[in-house]
Each structure stands twice: as structure tokens, then as C-alpha cells.
Amino acid sequence: MLEGQIRKAISGFYYVYHEGKLVQCKSRGVFRKRGIHPLVGDFVTFVPDGKNDAIITEVKTRKNELVRPPIANVDSALLVFSIVEPDFSTHLLDRFLTVIESFDIQPVICLTKEDLASEPALAAVMKLATYYEKIGYTVIKTHIGDEKLPALLKPILEQKTTVLAGQSGVGKSTLLNTVLPVLGLKTGEISEALGRGKHTTRHVELLEVAEGLVADTPGFSSLEFEHVEKEQLSRYFIEFDAASSDCKFRGCLHLNEPKCAVKAQVEIGEIAEHRYKNYVHFLQEIIERKPRY
16 A cells, blocks of 8 residues: 555546656545545555556545645645735735635735835835734735745745635736746746646646645635634634634624624724724625525
8 A cells, every 4th residue: 555645636537646756546436426536635545456557545634625726735825916916905815814714724925016016005015014914924025036036935835735826917827937937947847737838638736846835726716705604704814813812702703792802902903994894894795695505
């Protein structure tokens, strides 16, 4: 019985990394009956079948599991947001942070296009960035051709499995062709991995970058809160979670309840007003969600 990690999945075949090479595998037929669907990122056991392929016999317990993109055991998410073109959006950033926190994934905020921003625009976003750093998030800023980028990203990526995600208008191709090549990927390797040129198959793949693994995937295509209950939401606003222990009522939703510590911190500016407004918006979205059957 051999062990490895699924690094790529294409058309029913799984490519398992084992002792420095990829082994082409198929899954056991019984997996489908049991509702087991191997994902890129899964740690598995497999056995050779005496032919060209090997057979996956077991999928190890997952740390987490995403549907869109279909990947498991993700450690961190590099959230790429531009300062301008398009303008930085705290609403969208907080939505990403909430979803990612709910899957027990560590977010890192990467601000791009600092070279294109006016001084007032840059100052405004840096003020917001300071707040996110204060509550515990890592924030880096960069631009195309930034020679400091490898040093910034290496400690973030090494020994982790990372997905790329972020604002619309900061496209997947932009991320791979400006951020990752600085770390050593060649454009040709990226093009092949993306299925461009001669290759037309699109698939999720884990690429070795800066002593870690980066998921070659379009990133989060769903930012809904289907899996989050209203009582859970404040856990994923990390400064709310810390303050809520001082709320008078257990299970406080931080809306109309008296002696709410979260609202008290908003009033004195300890918790940013935009964060509270986004929380209320997301909470209302969850409350109005159609029942699941």
C-alpha cells in the first residue's frame, strides 16, 4: 500500500505525487456508491493494478473541502485586490474573508497596482489595510515587476497549499503571468497547466511554487453563505469573535440586543464601521435565505 497526494485530476484520472513523481491512478468503483469523490489536494493510499494505472484505495480525512474550486486540504488563500482599476472594495474583501474563514483557511491580502494609484487613493486604501493588519491579517502590497515580491511571498507560500482568489478584474491569467513567474515559473509551464495553446483541457492542478503548492484554478467562483448559519457568522469576523465574549446575551447576533459588546466597540471606533455594516448585510442575506431541504 503506497501513499501520496493528488496533485492533478483530468477526465477521471488522478495524478498522485509519490516519491518525487506523479502516478496515474483511478479510483475504486465502490467510491461512487459510497459518495466518495477524490479531490485535488487529497492525501490517499493506492496500489498498482498490474497494468498502466494504479488504484486509489482510500481517501484520508480532509482538513477542509471546497466545491468551487473542487479542492481539499487548503491551508491559505492569497486574496488579490487592486488598489485601482478596479477600485478596492471592502464589501467584496469582507465577503471573501468570511467565506474563507468559514472553511478554516488562512487568508492573506495582496494589494496590487500600487504604482497606478494616486496618492489620495493609495493613502485611503493603506489606512484600511492598517485596520486589517491590526485585527490580525497579513497584508502585502505590490505591482507588476516588483523585485521584492519573492521575498514577500515565500514565507506565505512555503510548506502550505494555497489557492488564489480575489477581485473581479484581477484575472487568473494576470495573477499567474505577473505574480507566479517572479517566483520561478516559466510562461510555457503556466500555459500548459492552464490548458492553452495545443491543450484544451481545463483542470485543477497543484503547482510547486516557493517550496509550497499553489492551486492552478480560477479560484472561488461561489461567495455565498449556504453553509453558514446566522449564529455562526460573527465567528468569521475575527474582531467580532473576540469582542462577543463580553456581550450580555449568549448567542448575541449583534443587531438589536442590549449591552452588545460588538456594537459598543463600533461606536467607539475600535471595530470599523464598514466591517459592521458588511456583517449586517451578510447576516440579513443568511436570514432571508430559502430553507434547505
